[in-house]
Amino acid sequence: MTEFRSIDAATGAPSGPVLAVDGVAQVEAACAAADAAFDAYRATDRHARAAFLEAIADEILAIGDDLIVAACRESGLPRARLEGERGRTMGQLRLFAQVLRDGAWQGIRIDPAMPDRAPLPRPDLRMRMIPVGPVAVFGASNFPLAFSTAGGDTASALAAGCPVVVKGHPAHPETGALVAAAIARAVAACGLPAGVFGHLVGPSQELGAALVRDPRIAAVGFTGSRAGGLALAALAASRPVPIPVYAEMSSINPVLLMPAALQARGAALGTAFAGSLTMGAGQFCTNPGLLLAIEGEGLDAFVAAAAEAVAQAPAQVMLTAGIGAAYRDGVADLAAASGVTQLAAGAPGEATSCGAALFQTTAAAFLANPALAHEVFGASSLLVRCADEAELLTVLRGLEGQLTATLHLDEADGDLAARVLPVLERKVGRILANGWPTGVEVCHAMVHGGPYPATTDPRSTSVGSLAIERFLRPVCYQNIAPALLPPELRDDARGDGAPRLIDGVLRLA
Template sequence: MTLTGALLIGQNTVNRPETFQALNAATGEALDTAFSCATAEDAGTACTLADAAFDTFRATTPEARAQFLDCIAEEIESLGQPLLDRAHAETGLPLARLTGERGRTTGQLRLFAQELRAGRCLDARIDEALPDRKPMPRADLRQIRIGVGPVAVFGASNFPLAFSVAGGDTASAFAAGCPVVVRAHPAHPGTSELVGRAIQSAVKKCGLPEGTFSLLGGPDYTLGAELVRHPAIMAVGYTGSRSGGIALSKIAAARPVPVPVYAEMSSINPVYLLPEALKTRADALAAAFIGSLTMGAGQFCTNPGLILALSGPDLDRFCQSAQEALKTAAAPTMLTQSIHASYDAGVETLGSRPGVTLLGRGPHGEASGCQAAVFTTDAAHFLQDPVMQHEIFGSCSLIVACPDLETLLRLSRSLEGQLTATLHMEDADIATASQLMPVLERKVGRILANAWPTGVEVCAAMVHGGPFPATTDPRSTSVGTAAIERFLRPVCYQDLPDALLPAGLRSTNPLKLPRQTSH
């Protein structure tokens, strides 16, 4: 498929005179193809088309939407190697990583198709009429969940496939019956166009309204604001910086009709090295820590940015081993020059804080590579300095030594909301871990044992969310089948005749949905 640089608005391709080019992540050189910059008018057209498509799209059967999701997956797979090559050039991510990410993208599309076919997500409930109940009769009450309306989705910088145009936000919104307008990330417009054309093709093949999907691009952040302000948009899915998520949330809240912004933003993902685990395997933990920290240049929202442990010789041994492992750590290309500059600035800021000591740096690598950095401090300084909790997007982490368990617990209570927390422990650490658990359950969306947080399984039980600032809504997840719940709302039907009920609530249950029924 040849890149054109056009905007995809419904089934139309639109070219604009103002353009921009993608940059090669490794060299900084401009790549071929000039990409159109969407205007406020383009955003309005896409949103209006989405609004016009909504009633038709949401009325499709779960099976029809499942077939649509399957078709998107097939269309993406049919793009073949050119999709991976373009993503590699625009992001610097290795081809092997991108191959896996493509599989994750198509896999989660098919997972939501399976969820639709199971029917559980629609949560059909029936309380049949009780006309003879005393002292008051009960009406016939039936409930099902429907899509909230058109959704604006913002592509992420660090996952050009799995968290972008056809990523989890788009897949879950489509599954809910919601048209989607995607604001493509400006760092990988070619990748976005290729995937966008795959979705556009699937919309046409499945006979869906053209406004079911649109793709808008451009480097101007005002485009995103235009989308969120548009009255047709009923929800927003976003993965990115804390500042960007907060800005969009303020815009959405200031609308005449406020709408939810499901933003996944900032997390430093504390890792606890409990005493017996540290005593037993300090060296192995250190090696695994550096491997996790430097994977993908640390450009993961679940990167281990904070290590917590009790002071003592075992922690000293861990630090010495981590320092050695850093010397041969990888220095992969970072996604963009601006991300690289922000990383360097963050490392410099953290290193200048009172009480912070540099443990070590990784190799320099290429000019665009991420030079890993690990710092140490003590609990007293950490508790006094909120800057130490700021996420540094890249291979940077802070080790905090605590004098005793009570201080460790106090520090944990002071943490901001996080996506994950990890407990490295032995059986003898269970008592200590049990004291941490109530704190962590209030602070994070996922708690791990004896693993590293990088990597998120796409499945029914996964939670990729957490209290602010990890996300703007701790009740939600952006990964896993529960992600569909963000874009559904319940509607109750009281004493309506069968002919007016949604198919899933009719007496004959033609969709064969699982239903909760009381007589």
């Protein structure tokens, strides 16, 4: 295949411009350009890099309505959602511009020489964080803007000083091409080497594999399926020089419905849950795919309200035909599983759309069948009814790693919540109270990560300012002459406000 077109998600028909398919030669050229640009780009002043990120945001906005129209057609997502996602994409870029100017990401630590220390003198030791090298980023199917070409992985890698080569998602190639052109315009306007950003287009898995195998790539950012993330991680580990893969993969995001909260507002929680479940056809990595509760009258009220709301939910367009087919298969598997009862089904979908589904089972049946804990990507959720607290804790301890866990609780649930929290801390990256996991704030304290299989590295996050640390590594300079030190490590570095940890005391330069 030498060219292809995107698919209109709502109709299933080819749409948009005909695009040339990139191959191994284009991978080679993009990686060579990124490697050639690395030293010049990593040496840029942090304020200049911040201005570059802001220029990308401005260029994305300048695309105008063409970007929203293309993304709507290619993803089937509604205009309002995509306009919000465009804002989030620009907000991420501007957040990392702020992070760069603040300077704390440099991690500067200085232990001055102590020549008179006994029994041995201490050498002069200074440390800073530097970028790891060119980064490969894979666009995500469910966020054509915020997790794709100029998404969080790209923004954080560029902020770190790493050139980026993006493998555009084949479900939204026109959207990706528009954003890639905007980034290229920002690169040129800021006088940076063209290799700071590269964009590869094509539907084949071989294209992504060639990118990960290229010896000039130093790290990988990925959002997608567990199978896809593990395949890339295996490729990266098998290289002569292995590299890290930061993959966000599979999560069912358990929601714990505490007894007092259910007793007080079970019906209202049921209705609110259905709204979170069906948002965006359930195609969020934080979708509430698992409900856990202890038997009681409040739970019955929750089930009645949730089932009614799910039954009334209209079918929604799925991102791709493949995602729709996988969702239908997952729902069918749940419906056929031993000990599982279907509580509600939304309006049946057509060729390109799917309806919501709600199931229930017992804790014993859930524990006996590990497949019940597998993610069904879409608006499907499973309620596990537990006999008591001991059964609830047993289910929690047996769960895989997750992106989120949610507690719905009232004051009377405090003691139970205190016993549950230490278990959740071992299982998830973000714990919410009295909310719903769909919706990830882009800020400094956010963690969008978690233990395997939520991610391949539980120490990292793909959202928030901490995401920059994935693409940095520490370097220590021992007894290096001041003239040879990086400017930010010199004693006379003054006035730019970057924090420095000097002999254990945090100071401003």
